[in-house]
Amino acid sequence: MAKADKYTIKDLQKQFPTDDVVLDFIFENLHSRDCSCGGTYSRVKGRKQYQCSKCRYQIAPTAGTIFHKSDTPLTDWFYALFIFSNAKSGISAKELERQLGVTYKCAWRILKQIRRALTQDNDKLDGTVEMDTAYLGGRFKSGKDNKRQKEAIAAKSVVMGAVSRGGEVRLKVVPDASATTINAFLEQNVAKTARLLTDDALTYKHSASAYAREAVNHKKEYVNGDVHINGIETLWGHIKRSLAGIQKVVSKKELQAYLDVFAFHYNNRHNDSHRFGVLLGTVLRASV
Numbered sequence: 120m121a122k123a124d125k126y127t128i129k130d131l132q133k134q135f136p137t138d139d140v141v142l143d144f145i146f147e148n149l150h151s152r153d154c155s156c157g158g159t160y161s162r163v164k165g166r167k168q169y170q171c172s173k174c175r176y177q178i179a180p181t182a183g184t185i186f187h188k189s190d191t192p193l194t195d196w197f198y199a200l201f202i203f204s205n206a207k208s209g210i211s212a213k214e215l216e217r218q219l220g221v222t223y224k225c226a227w228r229i230l231k232q233i234r235r236a237l238t239q240d241n242d243k244l245d246g247t248v249e250m251d252t253a254y255l256g257g258r259f260k261s262g263k264d265n266k267r268q269k270e271a272i273a274a275k276s277v278v279m280g281a282v283s284r285g286g287e288v289r290l291k292v293v294p295d296a297s298a299t300t301i302n303a304f305l306e307q308n309v310a311k312t313a314r315l316l317t318d319d320a321l322t323y324k325h326s327a328s329a330y331a332r333e334a335v336n337h338k339k340e341y342v343n344g345d346v347h348i349n350g351i352e353t354l355w356g357h358i359k360r361s362l363a364g365i366q367k368v369v370s371k372k373e374l375q376a377y378l379d380v381f382a383f384h385y386n387n388r389h390n391d392s393h394r395f396g397v398l399l400g401t402v403l404r405a406s407v
């Protein structure tokens with residue numbers, strides 16, 4: 120990674136030293152200094168408002184953003200976003216509490232708001248695309264105890280993932296692993312022109328017929344040339360470890376939000392500075 124691609128705590132403190140600077144940044148991202156009446160907006164002293172010099176119309180730039188109605192200083196919010204952007208394996212509220220020096224409740228709320236702001240792109244993946252299904256989340260680690268194992272499986276969610284080699288990933292919580300669901304997932308996330316790689320589960324025969332598909336036979340050979348799904352399988356492993364590390368229980372309801380976070384980090388993995396910029400832009404424009 121080139122040095123210019125890095126974005127360090129020093130860069131953050133230099134770019135956003137005070138709440139006033141952060142507020143200016145938010146205003147300029149969401150509004151124009153030039154009012155339609157011909158006047159110019161400037162900051163109202165001592166208030167989180169901007170006012171037009173001619174028509175006196177006022178704008179509160181944090182209104183409708185995740186920063187609205189929060190007592191947490193904007194510089195703390197941006198520090199939290201910085202930590203979040205660099206935490207490729209996710210971050211727990213406990214960890215953010217420690218790093219930010221705020222209460223657990225405050226840290227938890229900040230993380231929840233950031234997660235809510237992130238959603239995945241709808242552009243379809245193309246090129247060579249690996250697709251796979253996984254069972255994620257739940258409370259228990261599956262062990263030898265049959266009853267616990269049953270509970271563990273029941274608490275898990277079916278997740279479908281597709282990753283374009285060298286490109287992006289799409290991760291979705293789905294109702295089941297049926298052929299109909301696979302079909303719907305592919306229809307929504309993978310272009311018909313893609314070369315699709317899957318395992319040799321029979322369900323794909325009935326669902327992915329519209330695609331040029333090659334299947335990996337896990338029993339016979341692990342890798343046949345470049346016909347493998349190691350990319351998506353590696354990602355499942357990363358997600359499972361990260362979920363175990365950041366949260367003991369992830370409910371089915373919360374899981375999609377966590378998957379959106381993983382997709383965000385994966386799809387912006389090449390450049391720290393760019394990823395932070397994308398995160399700021401996304402968070403500012405998120406409707407809350």
Ligand SMILES: [Zn+2]
Pocket residue numbers: 154155156157158159171172173174175176
């Ligand atoms: Zn005006």
